[in-house]
Amino acid sequence: MDQGPPDALQPLLNQLTEYLALELKFKPNLQLPLCSPGGDVTVGIRDGTAHVLRCLKIWYDMPSEVLFVAVNLVDRFLSKMKAHPKHMACIAIASFQLAAEMVCRGKVGSPQVPQAIEVAAISQCKCTNGDLQRMQGIITSKLGSQDGSLPITAVDFLKVFHTLFLAVDEGNVYSTMVEGSELCHKLEIVACDAAVSNFRPCEVALVVICVQMDAGVPRLTHRPAHEHVAVVVNFATHLQKHCKIDEFSFYECHEAVLMIIGRYNSQQQTPNRQRLVWKLSHRTLRHLRPTDRLVKTLPTINEHALTRSDSTSSEDSWVEEEWPVNSV
Numbered sequence: 580m581d582q583g584p585p586d587a588l589q590p591l592l593n594q595l596t597e598y599l600a601l602e603l604k605f606k607p608n609l610q611l612p613l614c615s616p617g618g619d620v621t622v623g624i625r626d627g628t629a630h631v632l633r634c635l636k637i638w639y640d641m642p643s644e645v646l647f648v649a650v651n652l653v654d655r656f657l658s659k660m661k662a663h664p665k666h667m668a669c670i671a672i673a674s675f676q677l678a679a680e681m682v683c684r685g686k687v688g689s690p691q692v693p694q695a696i697e698v699a700a701i702s703q704c705k706c707t708n709g710d711l712q713r714m715q716g717i718i719t720s721k722l723g724s725q726d727g728s729l730p731i732t733a734v735d736f737l738k739v740f741h742t743l744f745l746a747v748d749e750g751n752v753y754s755t756m757v758e759g760s761e762l763c764h765k766l767e768i769v770a771c772d773a774a775v776s777n778f779r780p781c782e783v784a785l786v787v788i789c790v791q792m793d794a795g796v797p798r799l800t801h802r803p804a805h806e807h808v809a810v811v812v813n814f815a816t817h818l819q820k821h822c823k824i825d826e827f828s829f830y831e832c833h834e835a836v837l838m839i840i841g842r843y844n845s846q847q848q849t850p851n852r853q854r855l856v857w858k859l860s861h862r863t864l865r866h867l868r869p870t871d872r873l874v875k876t877l878p879t880i881n882e883h884a885l886t887r888s889d890s891t892s893s894e895d896s897w898v899e900e901e902w903p904v905n906s907v
Contacts (some may be wrong), residue, residue, distance in 0.1 A: 588746055592821070595739050598731050599822060602780050605730035607654035609776045620662050622773045628653060628671045629771035631702060635675050638701065639693050641683070643763050647732035647770060648678035654776050655722050655730075666714075668704035673714035681729055736784035737766055740818060744788070747814050750807025756795030757788065765791060768843050774835045781822045786832045789815060790840060 611622045629650050636646040652674040656662070662670060676695045683689035695711045706714075719725050741762060744753045766787050769775055775783050792811070819829060859867070 588743060591739055591743050591746070595736070595743075595821070598735055598739065599781060601731045602736075605651060605655065605732070606779065607651065607658045607776055609654055609658055609773060611657065611773060618664060620657060620664055620667060624664050624667055625653070625657065625773050625776075626771060628667050629773075631671055632675055633767060633771055635698060635702060639679075639698075640690055641679060642689070643734050643767060644682045644729075644732070645675070645678045646767060647734045648681055648730055649674045650770055651730045651732050652677060652718060652722065652724075654773075656718055659721055668702065669706045669710055669714045670718070672698050672702055672704050672706060673711050673718055676711065677715055677718060677724075681727055731780060733766060733770060733780040733783045733787075734763065736781040737762065737787065740784055740788055743818070744811065744814065747810055748807075749810060750803050752799070752803045752807045753792070753811050755798050755800075757791045758795075762788065762791055765840060769836055769839050772835075772839045774839060775832065778828070778832045778835070779822075779824070782824050782829060782832050783836070785815070785818055785822065785824065786829065786836045789833070790836055 609625070611620060611625055613622050615621050632649045632653070633646055635641075636643070636649075649671075653670060656670060656674070672695065675698060676692075679692045683692050696708045699706045699708075699711060724730075741757075741759055744757070748754055766784065769783065769787060792815075
């Protein structure tokens with residue numbers, strides 16, 4: 580790498596340089612407490628909000644950029660404003676709506692931007708359309724995003740880094756260890772945790788790639804040539820120097836990402852035994868068919884008790900029965 584990058588990589592490196600010049604403009608500076616007796620927004624509330632945004636992104640089949648922009652808007656807003664926990668739902672839905680419009684509006688092939696009131700209903704945030712519109716106005720005003728310019732987030736760096744690695748991967752070492760879809764999935768999980776919110780986006784993206792390369796070593800079916808491995812490793816070091824990422828900061832970010840991904844993998848292996856709980860209004864409850872007096876198990880059928888001619892059709896017996904009446 581001392582001789583400089585090949586000419587074919589120069590357009591990507593120019594784009595990377597452009598992202599590096601803008602990343603600090605959109606970098607949050609979260610200072611949230613772990614717990615707050617005074618009722619302030621905590622790290623747990625922020626992380627829960629980020630996971631709700633990810634669920635909405637999956638529900639509406641939005642591109643990953645929508646999630647990262649929405650999380651970036653929330654984090655930057657919380658960095659500048661002191662919000663109350665009861666307002667976090669409205670802040671999250673307003674940020675999701677703004678992010679969807681920034682990313683998808685006017686782009687060919689992009690999914691349709693959902694209506695704000697529909698998103699509010701699905702997320703059960705109890706906000707009116709007027710509440711969401713006012714909150715969108717507050718967010719755009721405080722963050723200075725009236726022009727609709729997209730923030731530079733970790734997923735932007737991830738795409739450039741991934742393309743650069745594939746371009747220098749002569750021995751298919753990187754492409755064997757790292758899959759693009761899995762890479763983006765892990766970055767989404769990491770972005771939902773406040774532990775990495777104050778790191779530089781380029782730093783988080785490069786660390787996630789390095790972690791995935793380490794995890795993908797068992798995928799190598801044969802021992803690759805030393806020079807092919809050296810190219811990938813040296814290029815990662817070159818990108819770290821190009822982005823001016825400090826060694827100590829890179830190590831701290833690496834530890835945080837390992838902790839987040841390790842916790843996520845352990846949760847994936849643990850079966851979820853939590854029962855679903857349906858929250859219903861009294862009006863809906865009055866119109867539901869009662870199930871409290873229904874027999875949960877069917878009686879055993881005695882096959883030798885009746886002959887074929889003496890048997891009774893189940894349909895004949897069913898019409899004679901009445902559905903239990905609810906006392907409500």
